[in-house]
Amino acid sequence: MSSIAAIAKNTGTSTGEPLSRIGEASARRLAVSIHDVAPGFEGEVDRLMALAGSITGEHRLAMLVVPDHWRGGAIQTGSPFARQLRCWSDTGVEMILHGWSHRDDASHEGWKNRLRAKHMTAGEGEFLGLSRMEAHARLTRGRALLEDIIGKPVTAFIAPAWLYGDGAREALGECGFSIAEDHMRVWNPMTGERLAQGPVISWASRSRTRIASSLLFATVAPALLARQPLVRIALHPGDATVPSLMRSIEKTLQHFAQHREVVRYADL
Ligand SMILES: [Zn+2]
Numbered sequence: 001m002s003s004i005a006a007i008a009k010n011t012g013t014s015t016g017e018p019l020s021r022i023g024e025a026s027a028r029r030l031a032v033s034i035h036d037v038a039p040g041f042e043g044e045v046d047r048l049m050a051l052a053g054s055i056t057g058e059h060r061l062a063m064l065v066v067p068d069h070w071r072g073g074a075i076q077t078g079s080p081f082a083r084q085l086r087c088w089s090d091t092g093v094e095m096i097l098h099g100w101s102h103r104d105d106a107s108h109e110g111w112k113n114r115l116r117a118k119h120m121t122a123g124e125g126e127f128l129g130l131s132r133m134e135a136h137a138r139l140t141r142g143r144a145l146l147e148d149i150i151g152k153p154v155t156a157f158i159a160p161a162w163l164y165g166d167g168a169r170e171a172l173g174e175c176g177f178s179i180a181e182d183h184m185r186v187w188n189p190m191t192g193e194r195l196a197q198g199p200v201i202s203w204a205s206r207s208r209t210r211i212a213s214s215l216l217f218a219t220v221a222p223a224l225l226a227r228q229p230l231v232r233i234a235l236h237p238g239d240a241t242v243p244s245l246m247r248s249i250e251k252t253l254q255h256f257a258q259h260r261e262v263v264r265y266a267d268l
Helices: 003-009 039-056 080-090 111-120 132-150 166-174 208-224 237-241 243-259
Strands: 029-037 061-065 094-097 179-181 185-187 194-197 200-202 230-235
Touching: 029 039, 029 243, 039 061, 039 080, 039 237, 039 243, 061 080, 080 094, 080 132, 094 132, 132 166, 200 208, 208 243, 230 243, 237 243
Parallel strands: 029 061, 029 230, 061 094, 200 230
Antiparallel strands: 179 185, 185 194
């Protein structure tokens, strides 16, 4: 199913809301996040932050931090990048743990998982094939590093490529994370409670075809998602390297921020 068809399937009256209430703007919310925040993407993250922050206010954004992106070297406490993270956190940016390395180096059981790992994520679904113990170890280590850097508790985790295996789901609850999200919902891993539901808009920069389909989806998203109680917008470092994507992101953020309350994940 295409992403547009998948979104359409989950739009509007599937929420069970009476049509008369669907137009109430007060219930409409927007959550904006910058993914893959790591030292190797410092310039791209700066540009996304400048663009999104100018529309929503920096203090309403979330950053998804990867402690050791593709095992190229973990973020060092005390480094300029770590100090920048702490500075953003102090201004109110919500810091969310986003895997350990982001790279899927697990061997996958079952053809469905092998297919998802290979085709949906280009090897980026780190938490899809991990055992409970391995997921637990990476969550604990990643959280300790991020908490050390920002000097505050970290309570939210979002898996790379939004993919969670059974081991990851169990470990998240055990480790005491109270917020996680996948493509369609935000939930509390400790209680299993659903905190919010709504689609994610993201752009892809990997090929011209993907860029074109991202741009197309962004143009129909305002009408298609108008009735959704929550819309999430996820920005990736690669977006900052394609001018047409940055223009589309600006327009999309302006539209949704104008029509919705911009919220933090912690407020959901
Ligand atoms: Zn990511």
